[in-house]
Amino acid sequence: MIESPLAEPATRIKPPMGHDNAWWWQMADEGKLGIQRCAACQTLRHPPRPMCGECRSLEWDTVEASGRGRICSFTILTHPRFPGYSYPLIIILVELEEGTRLTSELIGCDPENVDFDLPVEMLIQQDSDGFKIPVFRLAGHR
Amino acid sequence: MPISLKDEAAIAGIGLTDFTKNSGVSELSLAAQCIVAACDDAGVSPGEIDGLVSYTLDSTDEIEVARAVGASDLTFFSRINYGGGAAVGTIAQAAMAIATGQATTVVCYRAMNGRSGKRMGQGVSGDITSSDLIHWSWYMPYGMLIPGSWIAMIANKYMRKYGVTREDLGRVAISQRNYALANPRAYGYGKPLTMDEYLGKEPIAYPLCLYDFCQETDGGCAILVTSAERARDLRHKPAIIRGVTQASTRGQEQMTSYYRDELESLPEMELAASRVYAMSGLGPDDIDAACLYDAFTSEVIMQLESFGFCERGQGANMVRDGALDIDGRLPNNTHGGLISEAYIHGMNNIAEGVRLVRGESTSQPAKNIEHVLVSSGVGVPTGAVILGTP
Numbered sequence: 001m002i003e004s005p006l007a008e009p010a011t012r013i014k015p016p017m018g019h020d021n022a023w024w025w026q027m028a029d030e031g032k033l034g035i036q037r038c039a040a041c042q043t044l045r046h047p048p049r050p051m052c053g054e055c056r057s058l059e060w061d062t063v064e065a066s067g068r069g070r071i072c073s074f075t076i077l078t079h080p081r082f083p084g085y086s087y088p089l090i091i092i093l094v095e096l097e098e099g100t101r102l103t104s105e106l107i108g109c110d111p112e113n114v115d116f117d118l119p120v121e122m123l124i125q126q127d128s129d130g131f132k133i134p135v136f137r138l139a140g141h142r
Numbered sequence: 143m144p145i146s147l148k149d150e151a152a153i154a155g156i157g158l159t160d161f162t163k164n165s166g167v168s169e170l171s172l173a174a175q176c177i178v179a180a181c182d183d184a185g186v187s188p189g190e191i192d193g194l195v196s197y198t199l200d201s202t203d204e205i206e207v208a209r210a211v212g213a214s215d216l217t218f219f220s221r222i223n224y225g226g227g228a229a230v231g232t233i234a235q236a237a238m239a240i241a242t243g244q245a246t247t248v249v250c251y252r253a254m255n256g257r258s259g260k261r262m263g264q265g266v267s268g269d270i271t272s273s274d275l276i277h278w279s280w281y282m283p284y285g286m287l288i289p290g291s292w293i294a295m296i297a298n299k300y301m302r303k304y305g306v307t308r309e310d311l312g313r314v315a316i317s318q319r320n321y322a323l324a325n326p327r328a329y330g331y332g333k334p335l336t337m338d339e340y341l342g343k344e345p346i347a348y349p350l351c352l353y354d355f356c357q358e359t360d361g362g363c364a365i366l367v368t369s370a371e372r373a374r375d376l377r378h379k380p381a382i383i384r385g386v387t388q389a390s391t392r393g394q395e396q397m398t399s400y401y402r403d404e405l406e407s408l409p410e411m412e413l414a415a416s417r418v419y420a421m422s423g424l425g426p427d428d429i430d431a432a433c434l435y436d437a438f439t440s441e442v443i444m445q446l447e448s449f450g451f452c453e454r455g456q457g458a459n460m461v462r463d464g465a466l467d468i469d470g471r472l473p474n475n476t477h478g479g480l481i482s483e484a485y486i487h488g489m490n491n492i493a494e495g496v497r498l499v500r501g502e503s504t505s506q507p508a509k510n511i512e513h514v515l516v517s518s519g520v521g522v523p524t525g526a527v528i529l530g531t532p
Contacts (some may be wrong), residue, residue: 013287015279018271046401047280073405075294076348077285085285093295093400101401103295105284111348116302133283 011084012127020050023062029132033065033122035100046100067122068139069096076111090114094136105135113138148421150241152373152380153233153529155184155366156493161327161484164258165360173202173253174210176362180249181211184366185377193218193245195235197228197252197487207251218245222388224396226437226480226519228252229488230527234386236367246368252489253362261358263288274396281398289437290347290355292397293521297440298349300406304455306443308349310462312340314439315353315481317466322478325504329357330482354439356480363489365496374532381499381529384513385422389414390523397521411448411517414526419450422528424513426450429528431498431507432472433491433516436479441520442466449515449526468507473498476505488518495529 015025027034036048040057051058077089090106092114106114107125119139126132157179159165159172181188191213194204204219218239222228232250239245256262286292300306315335322330335353343352373380391409393402402409419425426449434445443457451472452460460466466474477483477494484490495516497503517526 012285013282015283016271016275018276020273021276021279047277073295073299073400075291075298076345077288077291078344078348079346080288082285082287089285091284091286091291091295103281103284103286103398103400116299 012131012133013084014131020048024048027062027064028124028134031124031132033067033134034062035065035096035098036060037063044098044100046102063098065096065098065122069094069120069136071106071114071116071118071120072101073116074106074114076114092120092136094120106137107135108137145241146421147234147237147241147386148384148423149370149382151237151367152370152382153365153492153496154368154373154376154378154380155180155182155186156496157181157183157364157366158327158490158493159253159362161329161359161361161486163358163360165255169200169253169255169259170202170206170210172255172360172362173200173207173251173364176253176364177207177211177249177251180364180366183378184368186247186366186368188212189214190247191249192216193236193239193248195220195222195232195248195250197221197225197232198223199225199228199487200252200254202253218248224519224522224524226435226488227522227524229435229492229518230386230516230525231388231518233365233367233383233492233527234388234525237383237386240367240369246372248367249364250367250489251362251364252487254487255360256485257358257360259360263290277395277398288347289397290350293438293440294347294350295400296405296521297438300440300444301349303406304458306440306458308341308351309337310443310458311354311439312337313461314436314442314466315340318436318475318479319482320467321476321505322482325477325483328478328483329359330478350438350440353481356437357482357485359484359486361484361486363486363493365489365492379500380532381496382532384424384528384530385418385420386525386527387414387417387421388523388525389417394523396523399521407454408444408448408520410524411445411520411526414517414524415449418515418526418528424528429472429513429515430509430511431476431514432474433479433495433514434474435488435491435517435520435524436475436481437485437520439481442474445517445520449517468505473505473507476503476507492516492527495527499529499531
């Protein structure tokens with residue numbers, strides 16, 4: 001995975017780490033975008049949950065997403081400006097090519113250029129305190 | 143045989159504190175004041191209160207309220223989760239308690255220093271892990287901290303699909319501000335809003351701008367529920383609860399139901415609609431006015447479709463036709479709503495529904511108002527109620 005050179009102030013709100021989500025952030029720390037998969041019926045799910053809502057199995061494993069997807073929806077945040085984030089802050093709902101969705105940040109894009117259905121690709125952003133978080137950029141915009 | 147809640151209970155009293163940006167008193171004080179005001183409005187002694195319902199977000203415990211107002215022994219107390227989604231839920235719980243004999247005099251309340259105290263959208267994090275905190279952790283680390291950011295993701299998608307414009311959202315904001323001009327309780331009292339002013343604000347959470355957001359308010363609002371039979375003998379014309387329900391649907395999250403096949407509709411509101419219409423035996427054509435939950439302007443337009451006042455994608459056309467205005471098809475939020483009266487988490491919209499049934503709104507439509515629909519929070523587990531004349 002590509003490591004972004006961008007460094008954010010170390011004041012980003014950190015996720016609480018519990019049984020049901022810490023593994024996802026651990027995968028992010030290893031440079032991977034994880035998707036939870038039911039071990040019984042193979043249904044992919046995000047956000048992760050301890051039980052499969054389709055077949056009620058408690059058994060699950062993970063797959064590593066390709067990191068490619070499309071913008072399902074977006075918003076651009078300008079106010080209020082919380083420490084630890086860069087504004088204008090483009091938040092996107094990504095539909096991954098595996099079929100699950102997740103919210104993330106679109107970096108390196110002028111707010112005027114963000115639009116529905118644009119292809120995006122994941123990269124891992126590392127904050128100055130070492131925290132790593134999956135973000136996206138427009139596909140092909142290196 | 144299941145007990146229907148149709149016509150079992152009624153709202154006999156509404157009570158409000160002043161709405162301000164800095165109350166200077168505790169939330170317990172606000173709660174006690176609005177509850178006593180609701181009792182006075184109904185002509186019932188606070189000493190008769192035997193049931194209390196509030197929001198999980200409310201800081202004031204039922205037993206503290208009971209001591210403060212000198213309530214009776216309590217045989218029913220309950221809390222509803224999910225922010226503004228709780229508003230109608232409190233009424234549903236009260237009606238159930240009345241219909242099943244758990245209590246005779248239930249007061250639903252919400253009191254908050256919503257501007258001078260804890261404001262919405264300050265973020266949550268920390269060492270404690272609950273399912274709720276883990277839910278928020280998919281959004282907070284990315285900077286999605288304010289309700290506007292969560293709703294904008296849905297509003298943007300909806301507006302693009304159906305060609306809804308900024309002007310359409312502005313029409314909702316201005317319609318409600320026009321009502322507030324006549325309401326001395328309202329933030330917007332004496333403060334007209336023009337389309338130029340509306341469009342002149344920069345986005346906060348694109349496509350939502352300042353005037354698309356509700357107020358932040360210090361204040362309290364209480365609703366007294368008792369049996370329909372008893373309510374007929376009390377001080378005011380009762381607002382009979384014709385139908386009431388809570389509603390949460392598959393794929394529901396709190397504000398972030400982003401994983402459903404379709405994002406451009408409100409399935410929980412459609413469920414609430416089907417339930418209240420079935421319970422009451424009424425349909426959209428029978429509804430004379432509404433208080434559709436309005437934390438954001440876009441939510442009002444979407445709910446016109448959820449509750450069957452128009453076809454999918456036609457909500458903005460209804461607004462353009464003036465449907466929400468005082469002489470329109472569906473006068474809506476005639477007190478100014480959460481956007482231009484006050485943000486008491488939807489309880490003040492229920493109070494306005496009662497006023498409309500009584501014929502006492504500061505913007506009472508000329509036409510006869512027989513049935514009023516009130517909804518609670520949008521994008522969260524929610525509910526709806528139809529209030530009717532006796």
